[in-house]
Amino acid sequence: MSRLTSLKISVSGVRGIVGQSLTPQLVTAFAAAFGSYAGRGPVLVGSDTRPSRHMVAQAVTAGLLSTGAEVVDLGICPVPSIQYMVARTKAFGGIAITASHNPIEWNALKFIGPEGLFLNQFRAEEVLDIYHQGEFRRVSDAEVRGVRRESGACAVHRDGILKYVDRDAIARRKFRVAVDCVNGAGAVATPALLEALGCEFTAIHTSVDEPFPHSPEPVAENLQDLVRVARQIGVDIAFAQDADADRLAIVSATRGAIGEEYTVALAVKQVLKRAKAPVVVNLSTTQLVEDIASAAGVEVYRAKVGEINVTEKLLAVNGAVGGEGNGGVIIPAIHPCRDSFAGMAVILQLLAEEGKSLEEIIDGLPRYAIVKRKTACPSERVFRVLRRIEEAFGAGAVVDRSDGVRLAWKRKWLQVRGSNTEPIVRVFVEAPDEEEARQLADKALEEVKRLAE
């Protein structure tokens, strides 16, 4: 049997269910571990809109202050804005209180280093070691610093994006836009960005004190409200964010949710018009990116799944753009982080410069179908599952074992990988034909299930 625990402590941070595993004791200790690691400077703390944010933020504040760090309270703040602000203010680090696309009973801490990037594996290991050793820096009463409120992070971040895009070209088109902020952190920043870009916009689900109106993952089945609004208004484009506003999905007025893989593809298309530099995406991202990059004459690198892996590769190869196929656009010229706001801005600029509708642009791109499956699998079985998948399906494929196993053929690939955060195995297939993709995915899934049980 697989063991599903309500707590996951890993290099991605600490994640748990409030009322079960994510206790104030655990959060305080982790914040103290991070404060001990980061040093006695300012640490920025922001959260998404989950009701548990108050309890968790107080525990984070207590833990950080106990190590002599200064706490800068950003309140409700999108993750990319926290990251941007950490880098801009030369803070010692940041903590994002968000379980991202996970259901509302979850919450999590994600640790941000002084460059405004999530901690990579090595740095995260160091924080975990401090946590497990329990030897936190303790300061005396006189050395305890205070909490400072800072409400300008979203504006600073927005200014950075507006400097990068051609604001006037976008504003001239007076795009009709709808956006679904899922009552998440995007609600405090998205309207102001669309306003600044001269859009006529309708924002839905912008009440930060209300629970999520639907599961906060911006995938098609959760975007029915937005699809309805987009149709009614007849928008040029509609956007959906997740709870912490790092991921972005696109909805068309006539076609509904077009699939979050298009988000990165369209952003890559726009950025490569001006920057002739490599693209970095994760191993699970659509091969549409390769088609667009090869048309622009630049190389595509693939990194392990996880924002920091893509970010580090982008920085290493001096890449122009990249991200993750689940809707996470990264534009290093703004900052090397997944950023739904940067994504919205460059995709609106794409519409402005192409002079075509969203639907026409999509029709001009090669068509692929991505099929995603997942199934419970005990972690100790994952290795055997991967080896078996490679044996059974690997004939004639280019094999990449850097994140699970990825088997690539011409215009088709299969990836099977264990999740970093849950005891599940994910199966991805991309092929030009949906039926073909589904058949391969289901075959692979069946094989995984057989071995997982």
Added chain:
Amino acid sequence: MKQFKIGNSWIRGVVGNGLTAELVTDFACAYGTYVGGREVVLVRDTRASSPMFGAAALAGLLSTGCSVADAGVCPTPVAQYLVRRRRAGGGIAVTGSHNAAGWNALKFIDEDGALLNSIRGEEVLDLYHLGEYTKASWDRLGKREEATGFVGSYLAATAGTLNVESIRAAKLRVAVDTVNGTAGAVIREFLGFLGCEPILINEEMGPDFAHDPAPSARNMRQLESLLRHIEADVGFAVNTDVDRVGIVTEKGVALSEECTFPLVADHVFARGSAVAVTNLSTSMMIDRVAERRGGRIIRTKIGEGYVIFRAVNEDAVLAGEGSGGVALMPVSRAFDGFLTMALVLEAMAEGGHRISELAGRLPAFLMKKGEIPCSPDRVYHVLEEFRGFHRGGQVDLSDGVRAAWPGHWIHVRASNTEPILRVIVEGEDPERVERVFADTLFRVNTVVHGKS
């Protein structure tokens, strides 16, 4: 060595070396579990670490499903009033109170506004040791509400029950040293309410205390000097969370903090009931005042929790300690510095007395206090050895060893904060007090060093 102590109604320690954010979170969870999801009032003092411990307490309370009325920087007796007014389940005050800089503490307030009594305090401690706290799910977490605008109703419900008209009519000039503590949030409104003219020093609230915050005579030099140079009717010194008051006369002479309680008692006993509860270390001035007024004094272990609990059970009109804490029981089950100051002002106003005259009515005794360093693992052994040394005296072993004779008494007990034994001798005859004190120190030292 780490400095951390658990009492029945408090925990306290040196910040970062004994008292940590994790410990405070745990105790807040234990208390929230004890309160069972009812509202908890939270206040803090002005120490640098108080926001940190306040955040830890808030996180712990919210996680157990208790909603929190956060009154911010606020005196403990005001929090004790708020618990009753809001019909909350309890309260937590984050305050180092009279303790020196570097220390901090939590005080736990029960639903009746008193600090937790020993029975209930032990129940919270059992929950802490058990470590099984209530864990509210995400949709049942407590909510934090900022509590504001309560000072007026607090004053009406406490000082307002006294003879306010006569205090106002006296138009007293009152100097107060608030030692940069929480009194700053209330003091102007308090003196205004009583029609007094305020002369305030160290009023600005913040972590840099102008001096050691215990309102004892040695910490009232500034106030003494002020009253020698300006015209004022009385000077008061309070500690950071305003549960203790020290008095300086209009002539600029600081009274011992032991005088506050008997001075107030002399005034209150004159009206009727003269039953009061105090602790074993408090000056026998209170006994003489009670004799004069035909009353009765009951003594308990040291600590507000013990004294108040006994006072509730004895239907006492007053409870107090030699450290300057006084509770007027029919009004509030709290050592309340504001109410204490108001009672002193009432005593002055009603009889038209100067504070020096009121102080002059108190019997003059000599009290000697000493400390003997003693490692914590030896303290109780030493007390055990020492208990048989008091032939002819009336011995009370409920908190260390106290022995009383008709004209003097000795008390030896373990400190709640430091690895020391405290020795107190008080009596009528100064020579005898000096002799007994020297003899007691010698004998305790002999036991401490194992040469019996």
